[in-house]
Amino acid sequence: MTINFEGQVAIVTGAGNGLGRSHALALAERGAKVVVNDLGGARDGSGASSDAAMEVVRLIEEKGGEAFAHGANVAKFDEVEDMVKQTMEKWGRLDILINNAGILRDKSFTKMDLADFQLVMDVHLMGTVNCTKAVWNIMREQNYGRIVVTSSSSGMYGNFGQSNYGAAKMAVLGFMNTLVLEGAKNDIRVNALAPTAGTRMTEDLIPAEIYQLMTAESVTAGALALCHKDAPNRMILCAGAGGYASTRLFETNGIFLPQAQQTPENVIAQWKTICDINNQSELETGGKQTEKFLTKAITYVQSEQ
Structure with a gap:
């Protein structure tokens, strides 16, 4: 089976750099029209620039693809709505949403300012909610949609100094679980990607020789497997350095006490x-x-x- 996205339209958030950039380029390579969303901020969310997103658009167009850039801050619903409105005006449909945008504000919980906790939740969790809300009814009316949320091992298993990031990344799984139930009758499938990659989010945390193995492209192979026509539903796919695994939530049979x-x-x-x-x-x-x-x-x- 060859996966292609001919005739489909995709939005990829945080697509100016790292994983999002890789996802956007791969979708376009396989035929999708792509909205390259990126606020253009630094790793901690500060600042804004359209340069990175425009570069991705240029690379797509050079290969004969179609794309446009939009600088919506995913934490602001009105900006997300504008992005979706422009997408529908330009291409008339919306098939795929990859919620990838994210920031880091790492500190141990005792030292963390609550504003930093809130900002990370706003981008990762509410950014995912905002983008999904903006496309949901379009996908329902089409009776077709593929949505990917981006989780993390930091949420599923914990990681020192990332209580904010971990909380947000676990929260998107709860969001996914309910959307799977609500979207099923309209063929909206929702899956989660839990990536490990060498990006600007991790470049100063990982030794250089290991960093080289953790390509964005290895993760993108998993992302595309989660958003094509015959994609699974409610999958948590872990991907990194060529390794792929699934995480599942199980409950023991338990006991009964009178x-x-x-x-x-x-x-x-x-x-x-x-x-x-x-x-x-x-x-x-x-x-x-x-x-x-x-x-x-x-x-x-x-x-x-």
């Missing part, structure tokens, strides 16, 4: 069984957990009658 035994001492006494990974399962919705616990309770009540 009402008279529902004490913290009895919960602790059953800790080993509670954590037993045999018969664990991936729950489709939050309600499935309630259903499981109620089934245990009802089964117990019936056995006592």
Whole structure:
């Protein structure tokens, strides 16, 4: 199977540098018309310039592709709306959204100013929400859409000095999980990419010899696998340095305690069984957990009658 995006329109946020740049160029190479979104700020979100985005547009057009740049700050919904409006006026449809824009304000939590926590949440989480909200109804009316959110191992597993970034990157997974349910009937598929790459976000954190292995292109191969016509749904794809894996959220079968035994001492006494990974399962919705616990309770009540 050869993946191509002929006739499709994609928005890639944070596409002036790093992963976003790689995603935008690869989509265009395979036929997509691309909106190259980039505020043009520094790694910490300060400043703004259109130079990087315009360079990506130039590279796409030189190869015969179609693209335009837009400097919307993803944390500002009115600017995102303008970007989507211009996209629809120019090309009349919108098939793919890759939420890639991000910044870092790393500090240990004890030293972190709450303004830095809020700003990272605004860009990573609300930026993803804003862009997705702006395209959602268009995709519903088309009965087609592919959305990628960008998560991180820092959110799924933690990373010292990144409480703000980690919180935002875990939050986008919760956002994805519900959108998967709400978008299914209109063939809107939502997936998450958890990348590891050598970009300006990581260049001073990784030794040079290892940095060379962590190409943006290796991550982009995963990104495109998540947004093509036959893409999966609700996948968390981890990608970096040529490695690809999936992260899944499972819940153990757990235990049941009758009402008279529902004490913290009895919960602790059953800790080993509670954590037993045999018969664990991936729950489709939050309600499935309630259903499981109620089934245990009802089964117990019936056995006592």
